[in-house]
Amino acid sequence: MKAKILALLIVLTLVLTACGSKGESAAPEGTIVLRFWVHTNNAFIAGYEAAIAAYEAEHPNVDIQLENFDYELYLQTLQTAMPAGEEADILQLFGTWTSQYYERLTPVPAEVMTVEQAQQTFYAAPIGGFIVDGVLYGMPQEFNMEYGGVLVNKTLYEAAGLTYPPQWRTMDDVIADAQALTQVDETGMMSVAGFHFACADPTAFSFLAGIKQRGGDYWNADHTAFTFNTPEARAQLQFMVDMVNAGVVDPVVFNDSTNFVIDAFFQGKVGIGYIGSWAIALGQTNYPDFADEWDYFYLPPIQGDPVFVADSGWGLTVSPNSQHQDIAWDFVRFVTANPEIAAQWNIASGTIPAMPAVAESPEIAAAMPWVPKALAILPYGEYLGNMPDRDLVVYEIIYPHVLNALQGVETVDQALQAIDTEANSTFR
Amino acid sequence: MAANTLSTPLAQPRKPFGWSRFLGRFLAYFILTLGLSFTLLPFVMMILSSFKTNLEVLRVPPTFWPENFTLENYLKIFNDPQLPLLRFYGNSAFVAVFNVTSTLFTSSLIGYMFAKFEFPGKKILFGWFLTMMMIPTQITMIPSYLILAKLGLINSLWGLVIFSAVDAFGIFMMRQFCETLPNELFDAARIDGAGEWQIYWRIVLPQLGAPLATLGILGFMFNWNAYLWPMIVLQKIEVRTLPIILTWFNSTHTGQGALVMAATVLIIMPILFVFLFFQRWIVQGFTMTGFK
Amino acid sequence: MVRTRNRNDRRRSGLVISKRRFVASVTIPLLLYESLGIFVLGWAFVLMFFDYSPGRLGGPILGLGGSNPFVGLRNFVEMFSGDSVQATLFRTSLRNTIIFAVAVLPLNLAITLPLAWLLESIGNRFKSLYRTIYFLPVLTSSVGVALIWMSMYDPQAGWINAIIRAFGGTPVAWLSDPRAGFANVSIAMWAVIIAYLWQDYGYNMVIFIAALQGVPHELREAALIDGANSWQAFTRITLPLIRPTMLFVCVMTMLSSFQVFDVIQVMTNGGPNNQTQVLMLDIYKSAFRYQNMGWAAAESFVLFLVVMGVTLFQMRVLRTDWEY
Structure with missing residues (x-):
């Protein structure tokens, strides 16, 4: 009796497992698949999904697949995946962390953005962490203001x-x-x-x-x-x-x-x-x-x-192990430095823009009425x-x-x- | 001393049912029932809370019966695309079934070999397993994790499986049982021309039915409820097993007490009934092996 | 005669060969598999002498050396005499682990032994129902247990404070008040101890019940007839007879409480003010939250030594008991 029930359970289990593990549908020929890792935050993810859709509409041959991890586990995931070269092509990165593992990152190519350009484009606090020893390792998306x-x-x-x-x-x-x-x-x-x-x-x-x-x-x-x-x-x-x-x-x-x-x-x-x-x-x-x-x-x-x-908040970088560095960096620039996309992302995620130009824009003021209130304070922000x-x-x-x-x-x-x-x- | 007292004649016959005896019984039941309620009450609270609204569970003082009995929490979980419960059940089941099957196989095979065969290096090998039994998992946790990372098995259910194929304790237990099997049994089969694998499969395994079942159910329970190691290995949401999904759900739905309780009910109750069904074996396993 | 012996020899040698083949086909894969185990152990041993973090590149062999430098015994020296946050946390954790284990053992025995004895003494059909219910929490996932107790401990809407309020007492922030304490142990520690005991007592109960069933009824009856009361019968007859089980239960309870993790990680994650930070939690955080794996390996070694010491001590006691 019990043996039969056990057998039944095992069969049931295997059926369930088989159902659960159906693989994702394969991408059509000629498509470049880029994996993209972020930490779990539903508002952020909604913003990324919109940005991906916009990018894929302009580049039909690119398929960007978003995967998310709990905040507590995200750093652990990055640091163990990197030595094995298993990490995704595009990585969400908290700017202040950069100095802890820039050894495993790749600098932003000069044609995407130079350090000087970055310092002019973004507020001081968001960009500060992405620069280690004068080298730029990523692009900020938000002014991570915990103060005030x-x-x-x-x-x-x-x-x-x-x-x-x-x-x-x-x-x-x-x-x-x-x-x-x-x-x-x-x-x-x-x-x-x-x-x-x-x-x-x-x-x-x-x-x-x-x-x-x-x-x-x-x-x-x-x-x-x-x-x-x-x-x-x-x-x-x-x-x-x-x-x-x-x-x-x-x-x-x-x-x-x-x-x-x-x-x-x-x-x-x-x-x-x-x-x-x-x-x-x-x-x-x-x-x-x-x-x-x-x-x-x-x-x-x-x-x-x-x-x-302030910390240098969330931003994006590209894995040195990526097979498609150029496309990945193009996507990163599209999301972080294109004022329109950046504004959309900031609105979706409810974050303060990292670029003064975006922070002062009327569409941000309309969507997030608290940002204009912060404009007077933001220039006083220093990097942590x-x-x-x-x-x-x-x-x-x-x-x-x-x-x-x-x-x-x-x-x-x-x-x-x-x-x-x-x-x-x-x-x- | 004992003999001395026994030899003295009985001073008085045993008292029939008296008040003190009745009182003793009453007290025993009272204490046992008190303990029983203490054991049951948290379960009852969990189930009742899961049928309340999220606002009702915040009320001070708390209500006992749900004021507006609602299935909303359960429906929310069933309709949450981020929480495909069946998939997580499948993940847990895969790990548990795979690990149990492989350890039952290796334990019986190696235990049988240790009990009935002589070969050079047997003592050393046996000593190694003895050592492995003494070494707690936290020692090997970090390098095991680094190896999985190197092999690219982080975020894979296989990562939970490869280090668990051989279980030192199971080997000990099976060796113990195999030693009690009479050698004549095997010799007779050998004379009949049976190969060694056939003997293991046809003669040894059937004899080990009861201890294997015990070991299997204990192992299943252990794997099903495992938390720390799966939490380290399974970082991606879709590959997670149930206990880690439950903590994840809790941390992403803080402040929604009723919803979290509904998830807890859905994740811990079904398997609880299965375990209850096999309870006799589990208890037997605990008392026999002393391990959980 | 000669021919039969030859045939026997041949058959025997054939048997020996097939047996050898069997042993080889089992041991060779086994040895290969176990060499992985040896490698893991060796790595664990080496790791504790390095300042190793997988985030840094390090040297060519397993990432050791270079930016993950060899530090000799510095991790251990730091643990017991340093003033870094890791060292302070380690010492706090070690102390908390000992407090936890030392509190859990007697409380557990004080609950399980009398209950098991009562349950065994009532002897009727309710017995199995009672036992089943007492056993329920043991079967429950410890994460579920932690979540249930967290909701009960909630300072505002939790049931425990509701009961305290109903009796006119002052409610307590069970899991977050670092100032409240009882018997020099923080209230949060007591809170997790209670949740842990709740999950665990059914386990020792069934073991005690099994042991009590093994005590011959006649002995107890005889003592009662001799005019001993139930208490005397229990302490003089029953207790000595189940002593091996007692000792065994002590070892197992001690060992598992030294390695407690699940319930505490979910309920308090070590807080408030690190008052429930136990060693396993500290090791986990050092290794995986802060990627300080060399340090964590050294910490696990210390925990291993503690656990080993307790086991050996208890085994000695057990062995002398067996001889007696």
């Missing part, structure tokens, strides 16, 4: 009797609004965070921007070591801790692992949510039923000019700087220790000391 942008829930604002749209001249105005927005349930647990800034990228980048705006720097003069234990860094971290003490957010209940800012905001649990504008598209996709009214604004600087640092391991520094060193300070697990001094020591130990 916030989602604001209009419904909660009006319920709290605050002026909308918000009139912020200083950070004190933001904090005052946030205090009015915060709600705590009868057991003392925060149910609505007035100003949720306790996620990884917002904490790290508001920390770094604050250092810059206060006139300090986290790099030494020749970019060979970090300097996190400075008066400016101390003032900034203390400022962030004071915001928590003012009751605008409970970093224990609101952080990266619970109530991540996009989820919490689109569930109505956040008044002002600090997050890059890329989150807008994601939130709209994931929470189509969210009924509250909201908009996207930029925070005032701590003091002086709104100086900030080439780090030995950017993710390690941002996600395992800066964010955890800043969060510790916010949660009161470490003092401000302990956190700064730890960030300084650990970040410098990444230089081997």
Whole structure:
């Protein structure tokens, strides 16, 4: 009896497997097939699919096949595929990563774009990471601005009797609004965070921007070591801790692992949510039923000019192992440097354009009303700087220790000391 | 001491059903049922949540029964082109069936050889398998991964299969069983002119039916639920096995608790019934082998 | 006479040849296959003396050397005395792993042994139903277990906090509050320990039940007749008889909890503030998230030594027990 059922199961299995593994239909003769790897983000993918369709319409003999990987696995996929020469022809690349494995990349051919042309075409922050030792290794698609942008829930604002749209001249105005927005349930647990800034990228980048705006720097003069234990860094971290003490957010209940800012905001649990504008598209996709009214604004600087640092965000490059380098680079140029296509991609993915010419265009302003608000700030963006391991520094060193300070697990001094020591130990 | 007490006459006859005995029984059932509810409750919560709306699962305090009983979550999953569940079932099944079949074959064959044959280097080879049994997978994980990368087997289900063809533990178990088989059985067959492969196929394998079934079901369960190694090897979505698809689905649908619970139900429940069906063998396997 | 012996000899030699052929046809492919295993082990051993990342080009042999330099014992020195983030994380992970294993073992025994004993003592047709249900979580994929418990631990809408609220208590951010703790162990660690125990206790229960079934009923009855109460009968008769099983269960529980990964990776991914970062998770992150494979290989070697030490220690105890 049992043996029969087992046999039945096995047969069923094999049938299922056979059904599941039917191969993709073969391309017609003469078609050049290019594989294209990106990380999983539905809004980005929609943008790429449109760009591919446009390119294929102009070049009927080219077939570009898009494959996507989870963000966490994407770097791993690239780094293990490259030594084996298994990677796709066209690769999506996060600009700041370039310095970590430019050894396995190929420079952008001069006829596609030279370093000088690139520096003139794109904002400084997006292009900075793609240049290692004066050589250009890829082309940026977005201004990856994690600093300054916030989602604001209009419904909660009006319920709290605050002026909308918000009139912020200083950070004190933001904090005052946030205090009015915060709600705590009868057991003392925060149910609505007035100003949720306790996620990884917002904490790290508001920390770094604050250092810059206060006139300090986290790099030494020749970019060979970090300097996190400075008066400016101390003032900034203390400022962030004071915001928590003012009751605008409970970093224990609101952080990266619970109530991540996009989820919490689109569930109505956040008044002002600090997050890059890329989150807008994601939130709209994931929470189509969210009924509250909201908009996207930029925070005032701590003091002086709104100086900030940014990663070189997502961009494209071509594998040195590709059989069709010329076509692949042509496609990359088409997607990244053709203003019309670039604008379409930025609108689909909800990202800020990497080219000033595109960022200032009316179609961008029409589709993404928050971009014009950012135009005044964008020129102040500096590139983050080439780090030995950017993710390690941002996600395992800066964010955890800043969060510790916010949660009161470490003092401000302990956190700064730890960030300084650990970040410098990444230089081997 | 024991003999001494046994020899003394019984002081008093055993008490018939008394209150204390009844109370003891009641207490036993009470505790067991308490433990039972603790075991079952998370499953019940999962199933009930999967029939709620995503807004309802966010409510404080949570509702027990779904207020608006809805199949929306299940329909969403069935209609999600990014989540061809049957394909992922197929992937899991392929890996599990292939690995189980190959280890059953190699374990029985090599176990039989170790039990019934003498050959030079036998001790060394046996010692090697003994060592392999002691070495945990995390030691070999990194180089195995690098080899797969070199072979271009990352993102291939074959990558989950090639390092699992020989299982040291299975060999031990089968050797143990083969040693109990009488030599006369084989000698008689040899006199009748049977070849060695025929003896393995016609005589040894049928004798090993029960232990092979146990080993097979345990192996199937182990492969079906495996997480870390498949997660490392299978980076592309369409080749993934069920546990990794489930975490992927969770991370791409954060904040949609009911939907994630529906996916969890769909991914863990069907096979749970199959395992339950074979539960006796699995329990037997655990107690016999001590491995899971 | 002579002729028969010849024939026997011939037949025997024919047999020997076919046996040899059989052994060769099994062992030769086997040896080839196992040489892959030896290669893997050797590579694992070499890797821990290098600062190796597959993203860098490195030298000609397996990418070792060049931009993936030989560092000797530096990885190990760094692990135990360095102040880099990897070294701090490693030490935190080692400590957390030990806390986890040391907490899980007694809790597991405290749940499984009494329950198994109760279940064995009730002896009726409900028994198999009870056992089946207790066994359900063992059969469940640990990813599913983690997701179910995550939803129960949710600080706002989770059931556990709902129960606490109903009794007028203060709700807890189970998986994300680095400040809360109990008995010097963080609350998040307790949360994952509970989820892990929930999945695991059915396994030890069935083993105990099998062992208890092996205890002759007459012995216990005799003790009861002699005026011993149930507790005395349990500690004096039953417990000594199932001691080998006890020890075996201890070894297995210890080993698997030293290598815990799935439940923690899904539930907390090591957080909050690395309070649930265990060694397997740290190894995984070092090797695959940060591509620091030389370092990760060195870490796995340390984990291997720990596991080996525990096993050998327990095997010694087991062996002395068998002799007795």
